Amino acid sequence: MKDRIDGLIARCRGEIATCTCVQSLTECKVKFLGKNGELTAILRGMKDLSPEDKPIIGSLVNKARDELANELTIAEQSLKQAELNSKLNNEKVDITWVKNTDKSGTLHPLTKIQNLIIDSFVPMGFEVLEGPEIETEYYNFEALNVPADHPARDMQDTFYITQNILLRTHTSPNQVRTMEAKKPPIKMLCPGRTYRADYDASHSPVFHQIEGLVIDENLTLCDLMGTLECVARKLFSADTKVRFRPSYFPFTEPSVEVDVSCCKCGGVGCSVCKGTGWVEILGAGMVHPYVLENCGIDSNKYTGFAFGLGVERMAMIKYGITDIRLFFENDKRFLKQFNK
Ligand code: DAH
Numbered sequence: 001m002k003d004r005i006d007g008l009i010a011r012c013r014g015e016i017a018t019c020t021c022v023q024s025l026t027e028c029k030v031k032f033l034g035k036n037g038e039l040t041a042i043l044r045g046m047k048d049l050s051p052e053d054k055p056i057i058g059s060l061v062n063k064a065r066d067e068l069a070n071e072l073t074i075a076e077q078s079l080k081q082a083e084l085n086s087k088l089n090n091e092k093v094d095i096t097w098v099k100n101t102d103k104s105g106t107l108h109p110l111t112k113i114q115n116l117i118i119d120s121f122v123p124m125g126f127e128v129l130e131g132p133e134i135e136t137e138y139y140n141f142e143a144l145n146v147p148a149d150h151p152a153r154d155m156q157d158t159f160y161i162t163q164n165i166l167l168r169t170h171t172s173p174n175q176v177r178t179m180e181a182k183k184p185p186i187k188m189l190c191p192g193r194t195y196r197a198d199y200d201a202s203h204s205p206v207f208h209q210i211e212g213l214v215i216d217e218n219l220t221l222c223d224l225m226g227t228l229e230c231v232a233r234k235l236f237s238a239d240t241k242v243r244f245r246p247s248y249f250p251f252t253e254p255s256v257e258v259d260v261s262c263c264k265c266g267g268v269g270c271s272v273c274k275g276t277g278w279v280e281i282l283g284a285g286m287v288h289p290y291v292l293e294n295c296g297i298d299s300n301k302y303t304g305f306a307f308g309l310g311v312e313r314m315a316m317i318k319y320g321i322t323d324i325r326l327f328f329e330n331d332k333r334f335l336k337q338f339n340k
Contacts, residue, residue: 001042001049001057005064008038012068016075025079029072039065109338110208110327113315114191117210120234124227126189126212131174133193137164139173143294144251159195159205167195171211172251175287175306178213179295184302186215191311201323208311215287215297215304221254224284224305228258232281236263236318243278252285252306264320272320279317282309 012032019025032038043061046054107115118128140146141153151157152169159167174190182188190211199205214223229242241261249255259280262273269275284307289299312324319338321327326334 001053002060005042005057005060008032008042009064009068013071016071019075019079022076022079022083025072025076029069033065033069033072039068106335106339108327108330109315109319109335110311112338113318114208114210114311117231117235117309117311117314118189118191120231121189121212124187124230126187129174129178129188129190130192131168131171131177131190133168133195134161135166135168135173137166139176140166140168140170143176143291144172145288145290145294146250150250155197157196157198159197168192169196170194170308171209172306172308174211175213175251175291176295179215179292179297184215184217184297184304186213186304188213201325202316204312204324204328206328207324210309210311212307212309213287213304214306215292215302217302219286219303219305221256221286221305224256224286224307227305228282228284228307232258232260235314236260241267247283247285249283249285251288251291253288255283255285258282258284258307260317263317271322272317281314281317282307284308 012028015028015031016025019028030037034040039061042057046057046061049057122128137153140158141148141150146152158169161167171190171192171194174188174192178186178188178190188211190213192209193206194209195206196203197205214227225242225244232242233240240263243259243261244256245259247255247257257280259278261267262270262277262279264270264272265277267273267277269277273279284305287304287306292299292302292304312327315321315327316324
């Protein structure tokens with residue numbers, strides 16, 4: 001029996017020495033010391049021993065179990081430490097590594113200009129309310145007093161999805177949606193994508209507009225002029241001159257177009273202003289009484305003004321960019337210039 005125990009100890013030690021991971025050590029422990037292990041089998045067989053042999057063999061088995069359990073624990077600790085060391089070596093973090101800042105993203109120049117414009121209006125109490133890009137013919141045209149034979153309704157300008165559903169050609173439909181949803185006083189700004197079937201150096205099939213709408217009692221053209229003059233000076237420079245020209249839009253009466261003195265040449269005349277000294281920045285006007293009534297607002301009690309400006313156009317004027325397509329090609333060399 002003693003030989004059997006010694007043999008077992010030797011085999012167990014041999015296996016411990018060859019274990020290379022904690023998992024194989026656990027298997028070794030189960031094999032020799034587990035419930036169905038070899039040493040336990042010897043203990044079970046002790047009932048057949050003579051009374052003199054029992055205590056001798058019993059103490060040998062206990063000693064073997066204690067020693068082997070101890071050796072297994074030591075081996076396990078050293079393997080765990082080795083595993084941890086190799087993990088620490090392989091998963092090292094180099095805290096001296098410097099991030100390549102060239103690769104971090106930035107805002108697109110159009111987003112920057114859009115934010116700049118919104119930030120000029122918000123301190124005056126305007127709230128930003130966005131609307132859907134897929135619109136019905138009613139909101140895009142009908143409610144805005146755009147007659148059925150207006151050229152804007154033409155297939156060549158508008159992307160129709162069905163006869164009545166289209167991609168909005170301007171952000172003005174959100175005037176109607178806002179007036180339907182809110183009671184005056186209203187001061188809203190609607191930025192967003194707009195679509196027209198047009199493509200050349202100054203037109204892109206997708207472009208951006210910002211719509212403005214103010215409805216209250218006793219508003220006049222002077223309120224419109226004062227608001228827009230103030231914003232134009234904030235966006236360009238304090239000495240920018242602002243000019244209002246009579247114009248026509250079906251949804252405003254009277255209607256105006258707003259020009260600013262050319263920020264490139266200061267009004268002397270250059271290629272940006274085509275020699276005139278002025279550049280047009282937006283269309284505006286007093287909301288047509290028909291539009292107010294279409295939206296359930298009493299046109300005898302309330303008046304309002306509205307304006308719509310093109311974000312690309314503003315950016316082109318401000319930065320002297322001559323081709324609108326540059327904004328959508330996303331050539332990094334172009335985009336990087338706005339990243340200062
Ligand atoms: N919706 C017009 C366009 O896309 C721009 C515009 C003009 C908007 C006058 C207005 C406005 O709100 O009053 O050309």
